[in-house]
Amino acid sequence: MQVRRLCHNKDNIGWGVELLRAGKQYGPLVAAVVGLLCLFRLWVPTLLAPDNLLDLAQQISVNAIIAFGMTLVILIGGIDLSVGALVALVGTTTVFVFTRAPEGAAWVLPAGLAAGLGVAALFGGFNGFFAAKTKMPPFIITLATMLVARGAALGFNEGRPMAIDESHGVFLALGNGRLFGWLPVPVVVMLVLFAIPAVVLHFTRFGRHLYGIGGNSEAARLSGIPLARATVIVYVVCSLLAGVAGMIHTSQLYSAEPASGVGFELNAIAAVVVGGTSFSGGIGAMPGTLIGAVIIGILDKGLNQAGVHFSLQYVVKGGVILGAVFLDVIRRRK
């Protein structure tokens, strides 16, 4: 797989072949989405109402944005457990800047965003540097940075939520606004942040390098791929995406919550693997992850609206994740 990806050249593969391959890759996932929607439609008559579907898109946005970054990291054979804690840290940092700035200053919003994303980039750079330059497993590195980020977040306001003042209208619109009066802003952000890495991954040399690193990092290094640089970039991008997700989350809650984001990394990993990205790296792509996040979102919404007991919901979700990955493994072996 990774070899074919590395030599993959658009010029001698026609669009038809591309389309067929995409169909083969995403067909089962799309079928799963349609199947789940139909299944839940039996219990929930309002499931396919436009309102409800838009709400679904909005609900998955935070998880999907984190999962896009996680896809890149898993693609190069890594993992990033720190994203959930970063969601909390970026939110608290941004709101902290808001609360300390003088009333009505125009630079408050850019300063808050820059501080939040700066912290995210710092953590991403740290994760990436150690993942690239040491033999420490990324699982352990990011486990440690997860704890550091969580502790830093809880350090704000003694761990209590910090409310966002109504005067920060633009920031509050990031999570709660609607474009043209109907399209939730988080959905727009999600689609943009989907398109950029998807295009980079599929159409650029850097994208093909990532597949190479994930397939066989030693071979990639020997063939001249700048391994360390690519690794750092991937972890930084992952952290930045988690940071954006954290801002949307904070905006949606009208407050920064130092204790929020617990377990978000696991939800994102679930979306990535359901979307067909191989946990050992080298195989996978962005559209799969987006569909994976949609599948998990449909499960959450469908089970909630069908009135399934909350204890059973976890069992069903676990079963679907296991089943999806199992089918994917079987399909690849053929």
Add this chain to the structure above:
Amino acid sequence: MKVLCGMIICCVVAACVVIGCTPAEKPPAEAQTKGRSFGVVFQTMNNPFFVDLNNGMKDVIEAHGDTLITLDSQFNSLKQKNDISDLLLKGVAAVFINPVNWEGIKGSLIQARDKGVPCIVVDAPVKDAELVLCQVASDNVEAGRLAARALAQVRRPANIVILHRSVNKACIDRVAGFTEEIAKYPDMKILDTQEGQGTAEGARPLMRDLLGRFPEINAVFPINDPSALGAVSALESAGKLADVTIVTVDGSAEAVAAIKAGKLHSTSAQFPYEMGKVAAEKAYEHLEGKPVEKDVKIRVELIAAENADAYMQQKKS
């Protein structure tokens, strides 16, 4: 490849058939008063208090021939927001909310207002009270006062630590009532207030740390029963349980059992089943067009060794 394509086409066709055949369940006019659904979203179900609260609501709602959907937010504000919007878009008649974050719930309250669905807040209040129909909660300040008075009777002088959960307004109120009462006794002092998350898992390690830092501790105020049980377990393993008096709030069966075993001194009992019933009744009163008071307080009662048995019998019936 062909097989795969075939499968997908089959799925899509089957889907269309299913969607086409399912009758669009337009509720007939008289269904407005029967077979409605209600939703409740709890910050956690990992606490027997919320199970009792849920049962109180459920009994009233099912007696009206309606159904209640219960969801568990697992202390996750984002999940709570999503859970509430799922219920609102499903078209529930009213939604009961037990907020994780008393400020962060605002977006959901605005969404409910825009949809015209009444919100009834149970147990823990919300900051934006003007957005909700009514708030039904224990008198938490009084619960804190009762705990402080009980402690003052048995432990003087006292060196107290508080195991807080400060994102929750109910806990903030309890601690406020407790500290207000303790301030009346010059020989009782509060050494420290720390975050015990309101769970046994959170309180246990915290209690151990506090014991290490303050060997002179002889009283603890954990803000609820689960954290009290966590503190008991930490004190037991340190062999200090006999020297420390614990007073708490909730009145769960587990805590009463611990009181009877002499491990806890007392708990300011709340009446969650009653709270659930009252909340559901308020929802029906509103739906019938009657005015509903904004702030409903449910009584609290101090349970110690002498009235533990009577309380448990009352709780069962």
